[in-house]
Amino acid sequence: MPEYWTGGLLLLAVGIGYVWGRWRTVDPSPEDRSDGSSPSYFQGLYHLLNEQPDQAIEAFLDVARVEPETVDAHLALGNLFRRRGEVDRALRIHQNLIARPNLGRDQRDHAMYQLGLDYQKAGLLDRARQVFTELVERNRQYAPAVQSMVEITEQEREWTEALEWRKQLARIHGQGDPVAESLIHCEMAAEALARNDLSRAQQSIRRAYSVDNTCVRVSTLAGQLHTLKGNDRKAVREWERIVRQQPQHLVLVLDELVAAYHRLGEAEALKGFLRETLQAAEHPSLFAALTIHLAREVGAEEALRYVSEGLTRHPNSAELVNSFVGMWKDQHEAEAECDEILEVIQPYLEQARARQSRFVCTNCGFKSAYMQWKCPQCRQWGTLELQAA
Numbered sequence: 001m002p003e004y005w006t007g008g009l010l011l012l013a014v015g016i017g018y019v020w021g022r023w024r025t026v027d028p029s030p031e032d033r034s035d036g037s038s039p040s041y042f043q044g045l046y047h048l049l050n051e052q053p054d055q056a057i058e059a060f061l062d063v064a065r066v067e068p069e070t071v072d073a074h075l076a077l078g079n080l081f082r083r084r085g086e087v088d089r090a091l092r093i094h095q096n097l098i099a100r101p102n103l104g105r106d107q108r109d110h111a112m113y114q115l116g117l118d119y120q121k122a123g124l125l126d127r128a129r130q131v132f133t134e135l136v137e138r139n140r141q142y143a144p145a146v147q148s149m150v151e152i153t154e155q156e157r158e159w160t161e162a163l164e165w166r167k168q169l170a171r172i173h174g175q176g177d178p179v180a181e182s183l184i185h186c187e188m189a190a191e192a193l194a195r196n197d198l199s200r201a202q203q204s205i206r207r208a209y210s211v212d213n214t215c216v217r218v219s220t221l222a223g224q225l226h227t228l229k230g231n232d233r234k235a236v237r238e239w240e241r242i243v244r245q246q247p248q249h250l251v252l253v254l255d256e257l258v259a260a261y262h263r264l265g266e267a268e269a270l271k272g273f274l275r276e277t278l279q280a281a282e283h284p285s286l287f288a289a290l291t292i293h294l295a296r297e298v299g300a301e302e303a304l305r306y307v308s309e310g311l312t313r314h315p316n317s318a319e320l321v322n323s324f325v326g327m328w329k330d331q332h333e334a335e336a337e338c339d340e341i342l343e344v345i346q347p348y349l350e351q352a353r354a355r356q357s358r359f360v361c362t363n364c365g366f367k368s369a370y371m372q373w374k375c376p377q378c379r380q381w382g383t384l385e386l387q388a389a
Contacts, residue, residue: 071097071107078114087122094118109135113144125152136168143172151379159188180381182212183373189221193228201225215382216242216249217373223253223260232260240273248283248386252371258293271297278306284317284388291323300327317388359384 074097081090094115098108116131129152132145139145146169153162163184170176185208192201202225208218219241226235239257242250250257261270274294281287287310295303304327310320359368362385364378374381 071103071111075110075114078118082114082118082121087118091115091118091122105139109139109142113142113148116145116148120148120152125156128152140168141172143169146172154184154374154379157187159184177381178212179215182208182215183217183381185211186215186217186221186373189225193221193224196228198225198228214245216246216252219245220253223256227256227260232263236260236264243277243280247277247281248286249371250277251286251289251386254289254293267297283386284310284314284320285386287314288317288319288323291320291327295327303327314388319388358387360387361385 074093078090078093094111097111098115112131112135116128119128119131132148135142135145146165150162150165150169153165166181185204189201189204192204205218205222205225208215219238223235223238226238236257239253258270274290278290281290291303291307307320307324307327311324314320359371361375361378361383363380363383364375366375366377372384375383
């Protein structure tokens, strides 16, 4: 039996025993045992000590059914069931609890909230929404239910409703979450771009920028919007803004940015941008990506000097090693010993290629092969960062 489960039951047993003892001292019943204790309580302890959690829970539940003052015991039992994945049992407990006519307002609100969490855990989102909405209608300051509605509406990608719930949550807490709100507007913009609804996309991008003008995704989407409108110069301006926001995330649009420069016919301006950005680049993944594009524009010899400089700062970067070997091969492919040298380093090169950059959530450590603007594990917005390989 897991330690957290045993510990939870022990705490529950102590709590039930305490409440039972106090009540029996005040109002003993002729049918009680002479020592004022509950047979079900001791049966629960017996099963618990014998590592029989299911039987222990049923015994403690019998005690909770007997005594109205053991509402907290009901709630604790339901939470333990839900954590174990036994949502049906959790639902039964919380539904029975809400049916009691003598619950106080705070107790009933908390029981309803737990019932909504049961439905949410079971994937019954419509029922969960109904419970949380009813709870908020009765108590508009009940922040946990509002937060749950935020999570459900965002999960179902109902962005307009999600923003309304976030506004209500901000009123309760006295402050909002501009990062999340801006990225939600970006989600709306991305969906509009996918539909080729450029007017709606531009409207959402403007709203996102007004909420958080440091948001990288606003810049990426704005550049894509200008590209679709045929204005590569404005697209370049938007994408270059990322260098001043979070420069490592320039890798997300670097290929598109270079292509826009080529369409404009501004090769010299592109070379200048690549050199200037390399001078200030700190992230090895960005450094490697920039040198690859620079090699295509000016040749491997100059780019190789930048790669060598980068390796002195980031000697463990697999991406820079990969770039160095590729450029060195381009320079020495006519030499006979090139194949022999490559044969020696090939296994290491393959390992470097296999270790691609990953995006990692700074909040929970979740890893992804591609950028996700909302972490699917901890459900926080804007927490994934580029990790060097």
